[in-house]
Amino acid sequence: MHCLVVIAAGALVAGFAETEVPAAGNVINGCVSTFDVTEDYFPDKAFIEDAGNLRVEYHRSYKVVTVTDGRAAGPPERYVLVQCGTPPPRHERATQIVTIPIGSIFASSTQLSALIDLERLELLTGVPRIRDLSGEPLTRRVATGRVREFAARGVVDVELVASQRPSLFMSSGGSGSDAVLRNAGVPVVANTDWLESTALGRAEWMKFIALFLNEELKVQRLFDAVKTRYHALRARARSDANQPRVMAGRGTNGMFVIAGGRSYVAALIADAAGQYVWADNQASGTAVVDLEAQIARAANADIWINGGGWSNLADLVRQEPRYAAFKAFRTRQVWVYERLLEPSGANEYWTRSSTHPDLVLADLVGILHPELMPGHRFEWYLRVPQ
Amino acid sequence: MMRPRVALVLFGLAMILAVAFVMSVVFGSTRLPLRRVVEVLASPSTEADPDAWVVWSIRLPRALTALLAGAALSVAGLQMQTLFRNPLADPFVLGVSAGASFGVALVVLGTGAGATVALGQSLGLSGDAAITAAAVAGAFGVLVLVMSVSARTSNAATVLVLGLMCGYAVSALVTVLVAASQPERLQQWAQWGFGSFSGVTWQRMQLFFPMTSVGLLAAASTTKQLNALLLGENYARSMGLAVRRARLTTMVGASLLGAVVTAFCGPIAFLGIAVPHVCRGLLGSSDHRVLLPAVVLVGGIAALAAQTLSLVLGSGRVLPLNAITALFGAPVVVIVLLRSRSGACGR
Numbered sequence: 001m002h003c004l005v006v007i008a009a010g011a012l013v014a015g016f017a018e019t020e021v022p023a024a025g026n027v028i029n030g031c032v033s034t035f036d037v038t039e040d041y042f043p044d045k046a047f048i049e050d051a052g053n054l055r056v057e058y059h060r061s062y063k064v065v066t067v068t069d070g071r072a073a074g075p076p077e078r079y080v081l082v083q084c085g086t087p088p089p090r091h092e093r094a095t096q097i098v099t100i101p102i103g104s105i106f107a108s109s110t111q112l113s114a115l116i117d118l119e120r121l122e123l124l125t126g127v128p129r130i131r132d133l134s135g136e137p138l139t140r141r142v143a144t145g146r147v148r149e150f151a152a153r154g155v156v157d158v159e160l161v162a163s164q165r166p167s168l169f170m171s172s173g174g175s176g177s178d179a180v181l182r183n184a185g186v187p188v189v190a191n192t193d194w195l196e197s198t199a200l201g202r203a204e205w206m207k208f209i210a211l212f213l214n215e216e217l218k219v220q221r222l223f224d225a226v227k228t229r230y231h232a233l234r235a236r237a238r239s240d241a242n243q244p245r246v247m248a249g250r251g252t253n254g255m256f257v258i259a260g261g262r263s264y265v266a267a268l269i270a271d272a273a274g275q276y277v278w279a280d281n282q283a284s285g286t287a288v289v290d291l292e293a294q295i296a297r298a299a300n301a302d303i304w305i306n307g308g309g310w311s312n313l314a315d316l317v318r319q320e321p322r323y324a325a326f327k328a329f330r331t332r333q334v335w336v337y338e339r340l341l342e343p344s345g346a347n348e349y350w351t352r353s354s355t356h357p358d359l360v361l362a363d364l365v366g367i368l369h370p371e372l373m374p375g376h377r378f379e380w381y382l383r384v385p386q
Numbered sequence: 387m388m389r390p391r392v393a394l395v396l397f398g399l400a401m402i403l404a405v406a407f408v409m410s411v412v413f414g415s416t417r418l419p420l421r422r423v424v425e426v427l428a429s430p431s432t433e434a435d436p437d438a439w440v441v442w443s444i445r446l447p448r449a450l451t452a453l454l455a456g457a458a459l460s461v462a463g464l465q466m467q468t469l470f471r472n473p474l475a476d477p478f479v480l481g482v483s484a485g486a487s488f489g490v491a492l493v494v495l496g497t498g499a500g501a502t503v504a505l506g507q508s509l510g511l512s513g514d515a516a517i518t519a520a521a522v523a524g525a526f527g528v529l530v531l532v533m534s535v536s537a538r539t540s541n542a543a544t545v546l547v548l549g550l551m552c553g554y555a556v557s558a559l560v561t562v563l564v565a566a567s568q569p570e571r572l573q574q575w576a577q578w579g580f581g582s583f584s585g586v587t588w589q590r591m592q593l594f595f596p597m598t599s600v601g602l603l604a605a606a607s608t609t610k611q612l613n614a615l616l617l618g619e620n621y622a623r624s625m626g627l628a629v630r631r632a633r634l635t636t637m638v639g640a641s642l643l644g645a646v647v648t649a650f651c652g653p654i655a656f657l658g659i660a661v662p663h664v665c666r667g668l669l670g671s672s673d674h675r676v677l678l679p680a681v682v683l684v685g686g687i688a689a690l691a692a693q694t695l696s697l698v699l700g701s702g703r704v705l706p707l708n709a710i711t712a713l714f715g716a717p718v719v720v721i722v723l724l725r726s727r728s729g730a731c732g733r
């Protein structure tokens with residue numbers, strides 16, 4: 001990808017430098033008034049480094065974004081993003097053509113973090129359910145009354161979306177409503193950040209959203225900062241020779257839902273210099289194991305993360321007396337990401353953590369190696385009180 | 387007097403049940419040497435010994451749960467098949483399984499069911515205990531509804547259809563809840579639907595054991611009525627049986643057995659319908675005085691075997707119990723039925 005952009009930039013300098021002075025930056029609002037076939041309308045570009053499921057390719061007046069696994073059966077999804085005011089390319093095969101920069105977006109709650117970071121929340125006009133949202137920027141946006149609920153009952157209300165005509169509907173991929181909405185003339189793209197196997201890879205999908213806003217300049221800076229902090233924290237954690245054993249998840253009905261060994265949770269634990277008890281597991285999302293298997297693996301784990309729904313330790317054994325088999329429970333090392341959980345059930349962790357793996361990692365290093373993070377103020381994690 | 391062949395079969399079944407029980411304590415999703423299992427059983431457990439937790443608090447209650455649940459479902463199935471003179475009847479024909487599912491769906495899927503959750507919390511219930519309470523409430527609700535409507539008819543087939551309709555209607559409500567819920571909750575819902583004997587802890591056993599035992603004892607006292615009903619309601623009436631009352635108590639008893647098991651273990655579909663057929667085939671008899679103990683034994687064996695298989699085959703991952711019972715059970719039923727001389731799905 002670097003190569004492509006370098007060649008494009010080189011061609012620009014060699015071929016067009018005398019005839020056309022490149023624009024100061026990408027067009028963030030509105031359309032271009034005149035179309036010049038020789039002009040590069042995207043002087044600011046984004047490079048994909050960590051996300052495995054996402055590619056971008058720049059042309060002068062349009063970008064081709066490829067989502068390798070968009071959760072629909074068939075070939076990778078190709079989205080052609082055309083600068084407003086320029087003609088769409090005739091020869092590009094496209095799953096979806098989108099005119100950019102977009103003026104409004106319908107998106108899921110886990111996809112909003114990028115809009116907040118880019119300070120472009122004014123584009124948000126639709127979310128699945130308003131009561132899943134929390135945090136100051138989102139509540140302020142909702143208070144304007146310009147945000148509609150499009151799946152209040154769990155199913156996407158296609159008629160509502162079609163009548164609202166957002167410039168973009170961002171799905172999580174593979175939903176039956178995607179095709180229906182496309183037929184109704186609503187541009188639909190799949191955001192499958194949740195399929196990434198590393199937290200940085202997942203966070204890099206903030207660029208996916210920025211591509212539709214022409215906000216490459218800002219997003220490159222944001223992501224680079226996140227990545228730098230993440231790497232620094234990882235290096236700091238690795239300076240500790242002691243690697244505590246970590247278990248993750250919660251039980252249900254004699255079984256235990258674990259984070260898979262190939263999930264971004266497992267990757268985060270490894271980066272926080274912890275030994276995940278299921279590191280050899282092959283699942284990339286979650287997996288269900290027998291409680292007996294979990295006890296055999298994790299009885300001696302030092303720390304238990306990512307359970308939830310408990311207000312104190314007594315709650316745990318009230319729900320499942322066999323939790324007492326875990327050393328982490330007996331030594332009161334049970335941590336949940338519910339510091340900002342609201343009574344309504346909304347949790348800022350879900351809306352904000354995807355683009356802030358640095359903050360998640362900081363919390364995890366603070367849990368696993370407290371001596372390395374003196375005075376750390378936890379962002380999302382909370383130790384379950386006695 | 388019991389025929390010698392029957393006595394022999396029952397004795398053999400009891401032996402197999404004992405072996406199946408021991409196997410399910412010795413084998414699990416993790417490997418523990420037999421010596422270690424015996425050691426742990428012999429010595430009082432310590433809090434920090436994972437093996438002790440596995441044997442005492444997971445495998446033993448799980449085996450006991452499987453035994454009781456298998457026996458309860460099979461007996462309830464036998465009662466319903468005789469009562470409705472229908473080889474396809476099972477403990478859930480009156481809709482209790484659908485009712486229990488509805489209760490659980492309200493708690494687990496809980497969209498807009500803040501009230502339900504609050505109710506659970508005010509009763510001091512959370513997690514699995516809340517699920518059990520909701521299942522019992524749902525099953526009872528449907529049972530009361532079906533029984534009150536069926537009091538208006540004396541035709542058994544009509545009652546059967548009533549139960550079926552009620553089940554469909556309640557299942558439709560569950561579908562509405564499922565459609566409106568979030569993916570992470572659906573996972574827990576799906577888990578419940580797989581069926582499991584692992585959720586009954588010693589604490590919950592204090593409820594489960596007496597409830598199923600009382601139900602089984604009550605069923606044992608109905609063998610004479612069932613034998614009379616086998617020959618038709620008119621014959622039963624001529625024998626001096628209060629048919630209406632016998633029918634009512636048997637239906638309620640069988641449904642409650644089914645409801646209790648569903649509440650604690652999830653909907654377990656196959657055992658209740660299949661085990662009675664296996665026993666009729668094995669014994670070549672429809673006499674409930676011998677069928678009932680055989681059904682208890684075979685039900686226990688089938689549930690224990692399915693439980694052990696689901697763990698051993700899964701090697702750490704959990705294979706759904708419902709898949710195992712039907713996958714391995716169906717061929718067994720077919721073989722037994724084809725081999726038994728009567729061959730009939732006796733009534």
